[in-house]
Amino acid sequence: MSVSGLCQICESRPAQERCDNCGTLACMEHYERGMGLCADCVARADPGRDSDDVDVHRF
């Protein structure tokens, strides 16, 4: 399924997909097909985001 409009992240390429999470239109560069998420949400949903917690491991 294709969408019309510009990628809302880079605003320079035609959008190819719509983020399942936030609905942002994203071009192929800013859409993670495997996850169905835009680059913004991928960054937030990053499984290795231990840094989300307080920096308890910091010296």
Ligand SMILES: [Zn+2]
């Ligand atoms: Zn883009």
Ligand SMILES: [Zn+2]
């Ligand atoms: Zn998103």
